[in-house]
Amino acid sequence: METKVFDYFAALYNDRAALDKAFYRAAALLRAGELVAFPTETVYGLGANALSAPAVAKIYQAKGRPSDNPLIVHIADEAAADELAEVTPLAKKLMAAFWPGPLTLVLPAKPALPRVTTGGLDTVGLRMPAHPAALALIEAAGLPIAAPSANLSGRPSPTSAAHVYHDMRGKIPLVIDGGETAAGLESTVLDLASPVPAILRPGVITAADLAEFIPGLTEQTQLPKGGVAKAPGMKYRHYAPKARVVLCERAELYPAYVAALKEAAQRGEPQPKIAVLASLAGLSGLAQAEHCFLLGENLTQVAQNLFAALRWTDEINADLVLAERFPETGLGIAIMNRLNKAAAGEPLPQPAAQGEKHD
Ligand code: TXA
Ligand code: MG
Numbered sequence: 001m002e003t004k005v006f007d008y009f010a011a012l013y014n015d016r017a018a019l020d021k022a023f024y025r026a027a028a029l030l031r032a033g034e035l036v037a038f039p040t041e042t043v044y045g046l047g048a049n050a051l052s053a054p055a056v057a058k059i060y061q062a063k064g065r066p067s068d069n070p071l072i073v074h075i076a077d078e079a080a081a082d083e084l085a086e087v088t089p090l091a092k093k094l095m096a097a098f099w100p101g102p103l104t105l106v107l108p109a110k111p112a113l114p115r116v117t118t119g120g121l122d123t124v125g126l127r128m129p130a131h132p133a134a135l136a137l138i139e140a141a142g143l144p145i146a147a148p149s150a151n152l153s154g155r156p157s158p159t160s161a162a163h164v165y166h167d168m169r170g171k172i173p174l175v176i177d178g179g180e181t182a183a184g185l186e187s188t189v190l191d192l193a194s195p196v197p198a199i200l201r202p203g204v205i206t207a208a209d210l211a212e213f214i215p216g217l218t219e220q221t222q223l224p225k226g227g228v229a230k231a232p233g234m235k236y237r238h239y240a241p242k243a244r245v246v247l248c249e250r251a252e253l254y255p256a257y258v259a260a261l262k263e264a265a266q267r268g269e270p271q272p273k274i275a276v277l278a279s280l281a282g283l284s285g286l287a288q289a290e291h292c293f294l295l296g297e298n299l300t301q302v303a304q305n306l307f308a309a310l311r312w313t314d315e316i317n318a319d320l321v322l323a324e325r326f327p328e329t330g331l332g333i334a335i336m337n338r339l340n341k342a343a344a345g346e347p348l349p350q351p352a353a354q355g356e357k358h359d
Contacts, residue, residue: 040134182304
């Protein structure tokens with residue numbers, strides 16, 4: 001199958017006829033049960049008609065995703081939420097405050113929704129994305145759109161159309177290119193179907209942002225025993241580049257870099273290609289490192305660039321990735337959640353033997 005890429009902003013500003021035609025075609029594809037990748041403010045989504053079991057099955061197939069991992073359903077107006085889920089008063093307040101935006105609400109699902117969409121659960125994650133192309137697509141299709149992140153299962157989520165094209169080329173007919181995504185990390189997933197609301201996946205909207213509506217909520221709020229399971233997707237290895245990823249405190253980056261080189265030398269191996277992912281402050285101590293990716297100067301930029309950085313380590317065929325740890329407060333919680341998954345708990349390389357100097 002040929003995968004076409006449509007440039008949303010170029011058409012929006014220069015060619016409204018092309019824009020109308022493209023969305024007409026995209027909507028027709030979705031109504032015919034095909035997949036369309038589209039931008040959101042978090043990451044790119046791989047969309048299908050959420051009401052069609054065969055269409056949704058194509059998502060799992062294209063991604064290579066386990067079918068017990070539920071999909072988020074994207075809508076363009078609050079009325080659609082009532083058709084798909086039991087919308088509680090708290091959910092209504094959160095929709096008013098945060099939609100359109102990067103907040104997914106898990107609510108009891110109504111029967112209209114095929115269980116293949118919800119991964120067999122009786123609940124559904126709903127979200128109204130804030131990207132104009134996403135909203136236009138949902139409206140044009142006139143359907144709720146089930147969409148996971150548009151990456152191959154286990155790979156970093158796509159934050160540009162090029163990332164989607166890389167993973168989905170030949171598997172889907174259309175990618176809508178809406179530029180680089182603003183947030184760079186997937187939406188916050190909030191469980192409202194259990195007796196105690198809980199964050200299942202941290203994101204740009206933090207517990208502190210939600211606490212005005214849910215007093216006492218923290219990212220660590222645990223579900224009571226017997227409550228609904230955590231977001232099933234969180235149990236799978238995610239965001240993983242091919243190379244081993246090791247997380248280091250800022251001050252550990254340089255010693256870890258040197259230790260990894262020495263270790264290879266001691267084993268008589270060629271020098272490994274070490275990719276360093278760090279903030280400006282983190283990189284400043286690593287002038288000699290050849291393969292550095294600047295994540296940014298603040299946590300917002302780090303979030304925006306993190307998945308592109310992980311993909312870059314694959315492009316350069318890194319042997320080892322050293323990534324800076326960030327403080328686990330505010331947005332840092334979501335960043336570290338993704339970094340910990342990318343690292344999947346790898347230990348630091350052993351420091352050089354005592355008495356040796358780190359240079
Ligand atoms: O920002 C986002 O949320 C992006 C864009 C495309 O909207 N989508 C996304 O979807 O990240 P996905 O499928 O990659 O991740 C959805 C996460 C998974 O961890 C899944 O297990 C969880 O949300 N989830 C979805 N529905 C759920 C439900 N009913 N109960 C618990 N967890 C749910
Ligand atoms: Mg995903």
